[in-house]
Amino acid sequence: MLKRLGLIGVVIAAGIAFATPAFADKIMVGAYPANPPWEYKTDSGGFEGFEIDVANDVAKRIGAEVEFQDLGFQALFAATASGRIDFAVSSISITKERLQNQGFTQAYYDSDGTIVGKADSTIKTLDDLKGKTIGVIAGSTGEAYMKENAAKLG
Structure with missing residues (x-):
């Protein structure tokens, strides 16, 4: 993005x-x-x-x-x-x-846009985010992206 x-x-x-x-x-x-x-x-x-x-x-x-x-x-x-x-x-x-x-x-x-996490995280791709809680800034383009792709990302 x-x-x-x-x-x-x-x-x-x-x-x-x-x-x-x-x-x-x-x-x-x-x-x-x-x-x-x-x-x-x-x-x-x-x-x-x-x-x-x-x-x-x-x-x-x-x-x-x-x-x-x-x-x-x-x-x-x-x-x-x-x-x-x-x-x-x-x-x-x-x-x-x-x-x-x-x-x-x-x-x-x-x-x-970037995914940020701990160095030892098992999350490496967007698919790894399924079922996870994701934090974004309200009103940001990151929030818009996550809302638009929520169904795909699960």
């Missing part, structure tokens, strides 16, 4: 920044910080990771401060739609459904 990632609204924020002489002094960025190395919280409560660095760079380029909000994955979409945040970071896959009400930058990273 190919996962195309993008930052919601970075293009819009950057476009506004370069098209108008004045813009917000602070940009609000939503993050689901349980997603290292993309974004995570440090022991002191600060945000770090690749996408945090990208958001900080956008803010620097437009001369604004950035404030990160710790949001659940699904809450990111409601927060961008309502204007509570200017954009979101969290390895967000670009899907047809999300394109109906969210804006995305050009994808900057492609990844495949």
Whole structure:
């Protein structure tokens, strides 16, 4: 399962920044910080990771401060739609459904879905998952894949 990632609204924020002489002094960025190395919280409560660095760079380029909000994955979409945040970071896959009400930058990273388990696990293929409990992030493309293939995977 190919996962195309993008930052919601970075293009819009950057476009506004370069098209108008004045813009917000602070940009609000939503993050689901349980997603290292993309974004995570440090022991002191600060945000770090690749996408945090990208958001900080956008803010620097437009001369604004950035404030990160710790949001659940699904809450990111409601927060961008309502204007509570200017954009979101969290390895967000670009899907047809999300394109109906969210804006995305050009994808900057492609990844495949992966099964992760203990090194001594007997699970080596999707067929080995039959009858097993599988964890996915609610609202993610991983959840969509598992729902679409539940009957086949058992």
